[in-house]
Amino acid sequence: MPNQPYRLLAVYYDQFFEAHRAWLEGARRKILGHILPRTSIACDLACGTGTTALVLARRGIKMSGVDASTSMCRIARKKARRAGVNVQVLHADMRNFRLPEPVDLVTCEFDALNHVPRKQDLDRVAQAVARALRPGGHFFFDVNTRRAFKKFWPSTWWGERPGVAVCMHGGYDRHRDKGWSDVELFIRKGKLWQRARERVEEVAWTGAEIRRSLRSAGFDKIRAWDEAPFVRGEWKLPAGCRTIYLARKAT
Numbered sequence: 001m002p003n004q005p006y007r008l009l010a011v012y013y014d015q016f017f018e019a020h021r022a023w024l025e026g027a028r029r030k031i032l033g034h035i036l037p038r039t040s041i042a043c044d045l046a047c048g049t050g051t052t053a054l055v056l057a058r059r060g061i062k063m064s065g066v067d068a069s070t071s072m073c074r075i076a077r078k079k080a081r082r083a084g085v086n087v088q089v090l091h092a093d094m095r096n097f098r099l100p101e102p103v104d105l106v107t108c109e110f111d112a113l114n115h116v117p118r119k120q121d122l123d124r125v126a127q128a129v130a131r132a133l134r135p136g137g138h139f140f141f142d143v144n145t146r147r148a149f150k151k152f153w154p155s156t157w158w159g160e161r162p163g164v165a166v167c168m169h170g171g172y173d174r175h176r177d178k179g180w181s182d183v184e185l186f187i188r189k190g191k192l193w194q195r196a197r198e199r200v201e202e203v204a205w206t207g208a209e210i211r212r213s214l215r216s217a218g219f220d221k222i223r224a225w226d227e228a229p230f231v232r233g234e235w236k237l238p239a240g241c242r243t244i245y246l247a248r249k250a251t
């Protein structure tokens with residue numbers, strides 16, 4: 001199966017994946033509440049369709065967004081243009097991206113960090129983020145835990161919107177320590193429906209592995225929160241399935 005995750009899915013992403021916006025907004029308010037007022041320049045890593053970058057840009061923060069999917073970048077640029085908001089969107093990989101100037105904050109939301117191909121890529125991302133930050137700058141991100149992959153990814157999820165339906169089903173591969181999800185899209189083309197498939201894979205790490213990578217990249221103050229208390233609405237998330245981190249680059 002040819003796989004370019006978030007090529008087609010990017011087009012329908014905002015229609016199906018909106019629920020996390022409110023809870024991540026709440027997490028940002030609580031965890032970054034004292035940091036955002038002192039943030040003048042930031043980057044949203046693996047920015048997807050650019051929603052978080054737009055939210056932060058509207059606060060007056062000079063924003064860039066980085067994503068490895070050309071479709072996501074195109075949509076993010078279009079959204080920013082339509083909103084009349086200035087966001088510089090860079091097509092790059094989170095393992096080796098470079099920004100034109102140092103930033104105060106890097107965000108990487110909705111388990112985007114888990115998307116790297118290999119477990120050891122975490123070190124490269126941590127180093128690239130550290131390079132992008134000014135000393136004392138912060139890295140804010142959330143991850144799926146192994147528990148989430150074992151508990152939720154084997155189930156099937158189905159959603160419908162006008163002219164498109166999505167079915168996701170997957171599992172956890174313990175040999176590779178990865179969750180996988182086959183995303184089947186059914187897209188109406190006139191009177192017919194076209195079927196397409198993309199596979200999303202995500203790496204699992206323990207908290208200790210994440211802290212080790214961050215420390216060796218030069219982050220000195222690392223805090224973590226269970227994401228469950230932030231999750232509201234139709235999603236019911238038990239404790240231990242998602243974790244939010246805030247790490248400070250040493251001064």
Ligand SMILES: C[S@@+](CC[C@H](N)C(=O)[O-])C[C@H]1O[C@@H](n2cnc3c(N)ncnc32)[C@H](O)[C@@H]1O
Pocket residue numbers: 005006045046047048049052066067068069072092093094095108109110111112115116
């Ligand atoms: C679950 S989406 C999250 C998007 C966005 N952060 C949000 O909150 O909706 C994961 C994103 O990570 C991007 N991505 C996956 N691997 C990447 C990589 N190696 N470097 C940069 N972006 C990547 C995908 O293209 C996709 O936009």
